[in-house]
Amino acid sequence: MKAHTLVNMPSVMDETCIHSEKQAAKFLGLSCRTLQNMRRDGGGPAFVKISDRRLGYTLSALRKWVASRSVRSTADATTRFGGAA
Template identity: 45%
Template sequence: MKQSDNPDSSVFLTNSEAAEFLRLSPRTLEKQRVVGGGPPFRKFGRRVLYAQSDLQKWAEDRRFDNTSQF
């Protein structure tokens, strides 16, 4: 079965790829991992990966209709 055939499968992105996906700098994601508030991530040894589905959800959770909602 191909990964795209399984709706529960995730594509995992590196820090740089995740930053590009979100149009943020890689350094911003690195800082958010330390101080909190960033998207969920996974660690495999020393390697940090982000599930594309988590990045999409995290971005959707930051949707606002006007500035008074902050």
């Protein structure tokens, strides 16, 4: 049986199904380590703490985080994220 990924999950469950850190990192184009650092620092997407040792991400949370970081120009990006213009 083929493992499900964010791309081939049934669309009925996409937004609320909880995906692994590895799947979330792949969806965002990041490494798992980068996602862990973002989670530690509070700058990453919202996550679900399933147990003391397990966590996951909903597709809706990942999409919301990506949308919150979307800009139309480099000037918007440097102003919005505190960089030098």
